[in-house]
Amino acid sequence: MSIELETAGAASLGGLSTRQKADLSGQPCQNCGHMVEGRFCPNCGQLAASFHRPITSLIGETISDMFTLDGRLARTLPVLLFRPGRLTTNYTAGKRARYVPPFRLFLIASLAFYLALFALVPPGQYINIDDETRDEITQSIREGQEAAVAEIPEDARERLERANIEINASDEWFRQDIENQVVAVLNNPDQFAAQLENWLPRLSILLVPATILALCILHIWRRSLYVYDHAIHALHLHSWVYLTGAFFMSAGSWLPDIFLYGYLFWFLFYVWRSLAVAGSAGVFMSGIRFFLMLITWTVFITLIMVATVIISGLSVQA
Numbered sequence: 601m602s603i604e605l606e607t608a609g610a611a612s613l614g615g616l617s618t619r620q621k622a623d624l625s626g627q628p629c630q631n632c633g634h635m636v637e638g639r640f641c642p643n644c645g646q647l648a649a650s651f652h653r654p655i656t657s658l659i660g661e662t663i664s665d666m667f668t669l670d671g672r673l674a675r676t677l678p679v680l681l682f683r684p685g686r687l688t689t690n691y692t693a694g695k696r697a698r699y700v701p702p703f704r705l706f707l708i709a710s711l712a713f714y715l716a717l718f719a720l721v722p723p724g725q726y727i728n729i730d731d732e733t734r735d736e737i738t739q740s741i742r743e744g745q746e747a748a749v750a751e752i753p754e755d756a757r758e759r760l761e762r763a764n765i766e767i768n769a770s771d772e773w774f775r776q777d778i779e780n781q782v783v784a785v786l787n788n789p790d791q792f793a794a795q796l797e798n799w800l801p802r803l804s805i806l807l808v809p810a811t812i813l814a815l816c817i818l819h820i821w822r823r824s825l826y827v828y829d830h831a832i833h834a835l836h837l838h839s840w841v842y843l844t845g846a847f848f849m850s851a852g853s854w855l856p857d858i859f860l861y862g863y864l865f866w867f868l869f870y871v872w873r874s875l876a877v878a879g880s881a882g883v884f885m886s887g888i889r890f891f892l893m894l895i896t897w898t899v900f901i902t903l904i905m906v907a908t909v910i911i912s913g914l915s916v917q918a
Contacts, residue, residue: 625637625638625639625648627648629641629643629644629646629648629694630646630693630694630695630696631644631646631694631695631696631697631698632644632646632697636648641697644697644698645697646694646696646697650694672697672698672699672700673700675698675699676699676700676705677843679699680705680836680839680840680843681840681843681844684840684869684870684871684873684874684877685833685873685874685875685876685877685878685879686877687699687836688829688832688833688836688874688877688878689877689878691832691836692828692829692832702831702832702835702836702839703835705835705836705839706808706835706836706838706839706842708839709838709839709840709842709843709846710801710804710805710838710839710842712842712843712846713842713843713845713846713849714797714800714801715846716845716846716849716850717845717846717849718797720849720850781913781914781916782913784916784917785913785916788916788917791916791917792912792913792916795911795912795913795915795916796908796909796912798912798915799908799911799912799915800908803904803907803908803911804904806900806904807838807897807900807901807904808834808835808838810896810900811834811837811838811893811896811897812827812830812831812834814892814893814896815830815833815834815893816830818879818889818892818893819879819889822879825879829878833874833878836874837871837874840870840874841867844863844867848860848863868890871890871893871894872886872887872890873886875889875890875893
């Protein structure tokens with residue numbers, strides 16, 4: 601997953617960078633309140649810098665410290681898991697030193713989620729198609745292509761033939777190419793499953809910028825909220841989903857069904873409450889944003905799943 605890690609490192613938004621300009625020097629530390637005279641707070645060590653600036657200047661966290669964890673994890677997880685939106689508001693308010701940087705937290709959560717997903721629910725165990733079903737699928741593709749050619753009007757067919765355009769020849773090539781790829785997938789379910797495991801984590805990261813964009817649009821009239829704030833919020837939302845999802849995939853078989861229903865309710869409540877707290881909105885406005893966010897996630901998750909299946913299928917070698 602080296603490519604994913606490189607992409608993740610480039611997209612990091614929440615870390616502490618030694619290259620940041622200490623534009624808050626001479627003011628009280630936003631984390632502990634101690635007066636800061638230099639580049640870093642002498643009390644807690646936080647960089648005296650504001651992150652409310654152009655998005656291009658926020659890409660500062662390096663891969664070398666991506667997995668450097670200390671007591672911040674113990675302070676971060678309870679707030680993330682049980683206080684929706686509070687971790688985002690604390691972090692964007694300047695209390696950064698005490699918490700795990702948002703993208704590092706997201707990376708750890710996503711790794712935990714996909715390790716649990718592919719270990720406990722391997723896609724290969726569901727890809728087992730017998731010869732009869734495979735022949736039926738191939739025959740359906742052949743009949744569909746033949747029906748498409750048959751729908752071409754006779755006068756149009758004659759004009760194409762006078763222009764020396766062979767309909768059946770081009771159709772045969774196209775049909776054969778599709779059939780070969782479908783048969784390759786059906787004959788190599790393990791390879792297809794491996795491609796799914798390879799592409800799903802890569803493409804699913806696209807849901808994060810989609811969430812950031814949606815939050816920016818939903819709060820477009822809130823000038824006090826920056827793209828940085830929405831990016832932190834999106835990373836925290838996805839981190840919560842990944843961590844709780846990994847837990848329930850790991851422990852779900854030992855838990856009563858009532859816990860799964862309770863998790864669904866808590867998921868809906870968490871997203872709504874997080875939008876209300878991070879966006880400083882009331883019940884009605886946060887409810888509208890919650891509904892629109894669910895629609896956005898549904899659309900993008902569907903597109904990502906379809907793209908994953910198509911790309912994984914095309915990546916299978918016969």
